[in-house]
Amino acid sequence: MIKIGDFNKLKVKRKADFGYFLDGKTNNTKDDILLHNRLLGKNNINIGDEVKAFIFKDSEDRIAATLIEPKAKVGEIAMLKVVAHTKIGSFIDIGLPKDILVPFKARTYDLEKGEKYPFYIYVDKSNRLAATTDIDTYLTTDHEYNVGDTVTGVVYGFQTNNSAMIVVNNKYAGVILHNEYFTELKPGQELNLKVIKIYEDGKLGLSPRQNRKEELDVLESSIMSYLEGNDGFMRFNDKSTPEEIYTVFNSSKKNFKRALGVLMKKNLIIQNSEGTYLK
Incomplete structure (x- = not known):
């Protein structure tokens, strides 16, 4: 049985000007699978060879093969780029001649064209490759x-x-x-x-946080740079709200207070009710 969206070991059955036909594993030659010349990659093949081919549906909805490894196969999660938005959903580049669809119902967040996201690859009801951002259960x-x-x-x-x-x-x-x-x-x-x-x-x-020492060293530098760029004064001190500390210094209040304490011990700053000063 042919597995769409995966690698199959298939015998090269016959040759045409535009490529080869692989054995579709039925008694009907109509089921033979086209391997186009442009999808051979660097491989040289002959009639009778067994090849490891990736199987997919092409732009004309035919079963097709490629010897060029795609960026992901069915059942895998991969970081893939969004290349287009359409009325039926978004399309992503999986490294095949045909981009694959991410239906609207398979999107759990907004996608930006040109950006990469983690997608799970599956086969839809029409035997086409498709993808979803709903990767949690996988x-x-x-x-x-x-x-x-x-x-x-x-x-x-x-x-x-x-x-x-x-x-x-x-x-x-x-x-x-x-x-x-x-x-x-x-x-x-x-x-x-x-x-x-x-x-x-x-x-x-x-x-994503560094260890405490590294984090404080970075924060200490940020506080000193801020003070030096504002004539040696800032209105922030250990009484400032967590929200404004986060907004300005990208830090928790707990670490901000620790950093201020370290700088005061180093005799670099002083604090009062109005804010913090360089010494």
């Missing part, structure tokens, strides 16, 4: 990561409490709690993350 928690490991993850949505849902290595489920990030995140955004917890179900608890 992720696994069967991993070998440990607390302290660093990983690369991609945002694919948000929980109702604004915790960010993350896919790691196009395969594993993770989450960044809402109090672990202080900048705006968006679907498709790639992040360097640290594993800070592994939940009972195996899901990865992640954080």
